[in-house]
Amino acid sequence: MSQSEGAVGTYKKWDFDARMEVEKQDRRKVPKGVLSLLAFSPERAITLLYVLLALAFVLFTTLAIVNLQRVSAAWEALEQARTRSENSHATAWHNLSEVQHALDQQLSAELEVIHSRLLNVSREVENARWKMTQCKAGCGKELSDRVRVLEERDTLEPVLRQLAEVKQEQSRASALLDAALEGTRNLSEILCTSCPAGWQQFAKTCYFFSDTTKPWPSAADFCAGFNAHLAVIDSEQENKFLANHIMGNRVFWLGLTDAHKEGDWQWVDGRSLSLTFWNSGEPNNVGHHGEDCVTIYSSGHWNDATCSNSEAWICERSC
Incomplete structure (x- = not known):
């Protein structure tokens, strides 16, 4: 083996050892949980995902049920409050109606008493008017007789003065009786004296x-x-x-x-x-x-x- 080949072999070995060292350092940096997940097979990962989805669904359902119970309780409280309000309103209206009916009955009774009194007053007025009419006829006849007697006497001045005074007295009495009769007539027109039977x-x-x-x-x-x-x-x-x-x-x-x-x-x-x-x-x-x-x-x-x-x-x- 030549010297150059030995150098190349030494370089390759060093490069392999360097890569292995880098991989070891990278593994140290990755969390253990991730390594454990990476170590799972695809089937185990899918199963874990289903479990997580099921837990999420159960949690969502529980929260929904709790919220529904709260809403139902609030709605029931509102219904009870509305029912109490309607009952209170009905009771108040009933009491008001009873008070109004009692007042109306009391007013009707008082009106009946007033009407009875007015009838009595009307009868008394009618009697007074009849008496005044009789008085007017009687008094007028008496005064006329006195005037006639005086006119038949001698026309002496004192007698004439007396005759004039008697005539003035007759005129005043007649005017007063006419005024009184007119007043009683107006009062009779104001007061209702009778209604047909059953009215x-x-x-x-x-x-x-x-x-x-x-x-x-x-x-x-x-x-x-x-x-x-x-x-x-x-x-x-x-x-x-x-x-x-x-x-x-x-x-x-x-x-x-x-x-x-x-x-x-x-x-x-x-x-x-x-x-x-x-x-x-x-x-x-x-x-x-x-x-x-x-x-x-x-x-x-x-x-x-x-x-x-x-x-x-x-x-x-x-x-």
């Missing part, structure tokens, strides 16, 4: 509440037969008075209709509608034949209904 009185108006039912046109004809008409409501007090005389779930026809023109509500006395007490969502004119006539509930609210329906009715007339 209820409110202010200067009499009302009839039927026990039977009829369609709206027939009910209007019935009222006309008593020189009356279906009820026309002019104030909130009148509406409450009518509602207080309605028992249970009954409804009564009022004298309000838009049969002549849809939406143009008018009372039977020709006046247009200005004050309303419609129920919620009314009037709605539902049904094939429409709803052109109006009823009133015991709550005082109104509803439009088909005029051919058979309902009770309320008539109204002056005292």
Whole structure:
């Protein structure tokens, strides 16, 4: 072997040893876990991946179930709060309705007492007016007799002065009696003294509440037969008075209709509608034949209904 070949062999051996040393150093730098993974076969790596995915799925499912339970608990708490709120609102509304009903009954009782007193006053006024009328006739005759007697005497100056004074007295007495009679007449017109049997009185108006039912046109004809008409409501007090005389779930026809023109509500006395007490969502004119006539509930609210329906009715007339 030549010297050059020996040198080449020595160089190759040195180069192999150097590479081995570098590989050892690289292995020292790589973590043991990576080496162990690199040492796995492909089948073991896939199995490990499936296990990791299964653990991730279980963890996600657990978190989802916990969140759903929390959401369900929060929703149940909200439902309980809403139920308590609705119960409180219903209780408050019921109590308010009872208080209003009690006040309405008390007001009706007080109105009845006032009406009774007014009737007594009216009777006393009528008696006083009759007595004054009798007095006017009697006193006038007495004064006329005195004037006639004086006129028949001699026309002396003192007698003439007395005659003039008697005539002035007669004039003053007549004027006072006329004024008193006019005052009693006006008071009698203000006070309602009587309503027909079976009719209820409110202010200067009499009302009839039927026990039977009829369609709206027939009910209007019935009222006309008593020189009356279906009820026309002019104030909130009148509406409450009518509602207080309605028992249970009954409804009564009022004298309000838009049969002549849809939406143009008018009372039977020709006046247009200005004050309303419609129920919620009314009037709605539902049904094939429409709803052109109006009823009133015991709550005082109104509803439009088909005029051919058979309902009770309320008539109204002056005292």
